[in-house]
Amino acid sequence: MPKTPSLRDLEHNQAFVERHIGPNDAEIAHMLRIVGHDSLDAMTDAIVPGSIRAKDALALPGSLTEVDALAKIRAIADKNEVFRSFIGQGYYGTFVPNVILRNILENPAWYTAYTPYQAEISQGRMEALINFQTMVADLTGMEIANASLLDEATAAAEAMTLAKRSSRSKSDVFFVSKNVHPQTLEVLRTRADGLGIELHVGDDADAAAVESYGVLLQYPDTFGRIHDYKAVADAVHARGGLVAVATDLLALTLLASPGEWGADIVVGNTQRFGVPFGFGGPHAGFMSCRDAYKRSMPGRLIGVSIDAEGNPAYRLTLQTREQHIRREKATSNICTAQVLLAVMASMYAVYHGPDGLVRIARRTHRLAAILASALRKAGVAVGNDFFDTLHVTGIDAAALHAKAEAARINLRAIDAGSVGISLDETTARADVIALAGLFGAAIDDIDALDAATADALPGALRRQSKFMQHPVFNSHHSEHELLRYMRALSDKDLAMDRTMIPLGSCTMKLNATAEMIPVTWPEFGDIHPLAPAGQAQGYRELIDGLEAMLAEITGYDAVSFQPNSGAQGEFAGLLAIRAYHRSRGEGHRDICLIPESAHGTNPASAQMCGMTVVVTRCDANGNVDVDDIRAKAAKHADRLAAIMITYPSTHGVFEEDVVEICEIVHSHGGQVYTDGANMNALVGVARPGKWGSDVSHLNLHKTFCIPHGGGGPGVGPCAVKSHLAPFLPKAFGSDDAGGMVSAATFGSASILPISWMYIALMGAGGLRKATQVALLNANYIAKKLEPHYETLYTGRNGLVAHECILDLRPLKDATGIGAEDVAKRLIDFGFHAPTLSFPVAGTLMVEPTESESQHELDRFIDAMIQIREEIRAVAEGKLDRDDNPLLNAPHTAAQVSASEWTRAYPRELAAFPLASLRRQKYWPPVARVDNVHGDKNVFCSCIPVGEFADEPEAFSEPDVV
Incomplete structure (x- = not known):
């Protein structure tokens, strides 16, 4: 006789965590076997260096149901x-x-x-x-x-x-x-x-x-x-x-x-x-x-x-x-x-x-x-x-x-x-x-x-x-x-x-409907940014609560929500570092070390703060070169203001030496800025404020579920340790030390309920599991595609972090088919391409996130394998080197339904390279631009x-x- 499910089991099935995370427990177990581990915790231990791994669970409440979370935020909104x-x-x-x-x-x-x-x-x-x-x-x-x-x-x-x-x-x-x-x-x-x-x-x-x-x-x-x-x-x-x-x-x-x-x-x-x-x-x-x-x-x-x-x-x-x-x-x-x-x-x-x-x-x-x-x-x-x-x-x-x-x-x-x-x-x-x-x-x-x-x-x-x-x-x-x-x-x-x-470094994850609902409530939407404080008590409670949540998650002490983009968050963080040095009589500190793999906004933000950028090298494995950092920190010790690093690295791996890097920079009088672009690999697993970092911006439009909106809005709050807190962006009308970086004190305040809802819905355990499944999904893709594409960089135990870089350069050399051709051919399969040629030209960086199911991952893997077969057909002369479905992708409905077809390959291969596409097909409105x-x-x-x-x-x- 089947066992009667307990009340706790039934309530677990009602939890939002299982709605947000794509793979179910059976699929997670299957994917773990492919990756080579028997549990999420074992896989996490194999990926994340012990020197930074969090020892304690997040001090956050458990997950709420959608009904309970909406009721709770409704009570907050009613205070406005x-x-x-x-x-x-x-x-x-x-x-x-x-x-x-x-x-x-x-x-x-x-x-x-x-x-x-x-x-x-x-x-x-x-x-x-x-x-x-x-x-x-x-x-x-x-x-x-x-x-x-x-x-x-x-x-x-x-x-x-x-x-x-x-x-x-x-x-x-x-x-x-x-x-x-x-x-x-x-x-x-x-x-x-x-x-x-x-x-x-x-x-x-x-x-x-x-x-x-x-x-x-x-x-x-x-x-x-x-x-x-x-x-x-x-x-x-x-x-x-x-x-x-x-x-x-x-x-x-x-x-x-x-x-x-x-x-x-x-x-x-x-x-x-x-x-x-x-x-x-x-x-x-x-x-x-x-x-x-x-x-x-x-x-x-x-x-x-x-x-x-x-x-x-x-x-x-x-x-x-x-x-x-x-x-x-x-x-x-x-x-x-x-x-x-x-x-x-x-x-x-x-x-x-x-x-x-x-x-x-x-x-x-x-x-x-x-x-x-x-x-x-x-x-x-x-x-x-x-x-x-x-x-x-x-x-x-x-x-x-x-x-x-x-x-x-x-x-x-x-x-x-x-x-x-x-x-x-x-x-x-x-x-x-x-x-x-x-x-x-x-x-x-x-x-x-x-x-x-x-x-x-x-x-x-x-x-x-x-x-x-x-x-x-x-x-x-x-x-x-x-x-x-x-x-x-x-x-x-x-x-x-x-x-x-599957865009690497962009974290395109589920933006759940329940998270979006409060955005259009008039209690959040119809408040003027300069309304008297007494009329915005609900906003104050929500913002204070979200600050406490993010401080706990990151290990920092204070958060400013004024920056209304990730780049603005970078700028605010560097301004805080600059103001801190000035407050100590060290305003001459103006050197910012930045690894050559960094996102382009990092050096641009440093330049806007009046800092001089000194580029540090990366080694052949894509890791930052610690010896080069040590040498340049010592060389510029009297002027060193900061280092800007991304962690996990821009190359999608957990580097082993991040604690040592922090110690080197601190020993020469500098501060450590950690770019928060890859925070989705850290939540519940490691906390930058605890391993030696002084400041990060957080992309709420990545890790914390605010949608990308076709290219904005974004929110880039700046999180800092206590010694930098006095130098965060000031409120409009205040005499605080920091300057304003955006027009409104709390930036894009009306979309902060999205992140508040996400954290409340997931709870401490759900947030950690989301990070672990993000790591699993990336490694599952890398492992399944290993016979077909080389993963350019891996970390400890041959594993990647939350994203993997597929190297198309050898195929380009052999066949003339490059990463851009693969990106365009993926459109014929109904996929948005991974990140193209960043951080390495000629590559594709894939980040599946935790909210994609095994079915969707397999659909992407099948597409990439079929594309690899087409590249192989070009190499073997079965497809024309100058007239093949990759070079001509994407294919529009008008092209494949035209009365004449002059390509050197069948219409069916252009339009329906996999049988599943006959059931559901996206047709691009234009050919390659x-x-x-x-x-x-x-x-x-x-x-x-x-x-x-x-x-x-x-x-x-x-x-x-």
Whole structure:
């Protein structure tokens, strides 16, 4: 008679851990036998050096069910209070169209996609991004825009450095209007400090007189005023400087674009285009510029090239890749964007179109003008020439804020005698009446007051030029049309909802639905980042709780959540090291040791902090060369600031000497920075803060389940030991020692619930098991593929960490088939390629993560074995060396269904190399994209409709740059 299961057994089966981890216990046992171990613990001991292995279990609670975790975070969310917000200062209320909320923000086809490095399987999200670029360029009056930056403040900092390297002036002074948003000024101060840039903050009128290489203006300014800056721009240009402008896209639907009066670079935030406050983020910042500066523009840029059939196809241009290649000579450390939020903003523009945006802007402005008129009638002083923001002066601000709080209204606190009031598309007539009432002004007939009130836009700056005339912005205004357009785009792409994305160093794991649900709750989404602290008690509890969780997991003592990307986390960590040395009277320490295998953001971040990078060698096995580190640490002992290492290594192995490396650096006065990119191999197994590391950034969008969103949002909190804690990024408005690295105190706060939920759902034991299965899955793939591909690097006992590097170079030498050909051929099997040619050219780096089942791993293994057979067929002459399915991959449905087939191999081999593909098949929308053509022909806005004619030759090339 079968044994009756116990209550504990039944409850175990309800636990989330078994939902998150792909292989079940039977599959784990089978895979362990393949790898050569009888338990996960035995395998872990064989992989992880004993010198760093954690001796104790994590001091975290056990795993929760989804029901219990959601109830717990609901109780936390309920402690936030959502007031009507009129604070402004760069953040505005907005309506997220429900069709975009459900089908973009809440849709895994969009939020689980990766950065579009593989162009052929990313055409949908790149079309959405090129719509974003076109929207921004049109509204700002610039020739070109990038595919988003992290927020307005960091975009302004990037503009400061872009102006520096593009200006003809030899000055090191950057002039900043005192009327920019205060958080922007804080970030500029932080960034300028390490780059030898002198900030001069002053009145707008002084911008024309101060000798500088560039200026930053705000239009409209932080107090809502609209100034005519043409004379200033002309004066700055006359002395060889550049003009950067921070602006508001909604205002630009009614105001002359900055490009029309002389701006060279324009930055801002697209948050009010359908993205919630989120207590500060994530939101898509933007940058646009004149064509002359496009090669120096930071971040990602979507461009247009052609595919193998001559058809137009989207691809990433050189921008971010160039920065990584340049390493310590990079001008920016940007590695990510805010793709998901940029897609939302672009779809908001597509849905409303130019006429709809103008209608929203006009209504917002009318309400502001009506409110200003009512206040003036009551004797209240209000500024002139505004769009949506009123600067009210000559009042008792404290008393007014108290009245507003009683009415559950937030106003902007400016000083003791003034407040700011910013209206937006969510403002209703009742809000205007209530706001007027706070000042003792009664509005008896709002329509009559409307009729008697003139607009407050300066006549000379009213927009005359058209914008967003491309059909994409004028064709999808019904919900049904937009729904189908978004579905058509997502159908072109591969995301985690369709297939494993085995990208090494990227940790593409399950982003569970339960983790995502709280993100769209209004208690998290509708809180302004500058709301009074008493209204954000739930956020405070959640952030404090997540900090304690991450400190326990990592062995560090304090965590800042301000960095809103991994690269920002690196920057914050190095800033803390620099400030620590300065506090001890050792500000001369400026040497940063970085192994040659490091990710390109590491040396770029060090350069941004004013550090000098000294590269250390790796040995033939891919390990850092400890003797070289020892020699260079001794050589630079008087100036040594830090070492930046990645652990497990960039080559996917646990190196044996990490403790010794920490001791060497500490003995010469330096600090140890450990890149957290590979933390998924450490959670519950080893803790960097306990083996000697001083600081790490953590990629919450990797290890801790925040989705990659097609290339952002990311979150890169900075975790430090106690001696560095005073130097973490400061809160906005505080006098703490650290500088701000992002616009909002807690960065992209609204997506922190995802990581909180993941840790709560997994519990201490689940987190450790997840790490162990991640190690197992990587070693299972390496072992199964061992007869077919060489694993380039292994660690102790011949095992890898959480990823393995497959060496394609010998096959390239023998057959002409390289790693890129294998990557493209995998698309025919329905797979996103592994990481291509990083960290070693000619290789593929595979990271399966713990959430992929044995079935999915075997499907990938079968594909790789079939590809190896095809390469062997080329070597043996059974497939033509110059006309084979690898060189011609990927194959589109149009190609294999055409009336003529001229290839030297069968259609069936092109389309269905495995029988299983006949049951389920992904068809790429374009053939292989021509990268060289795209790099030579930088074309980065919506493709004219005429270019989509049936004949490929109808596509006209843009001018060669």
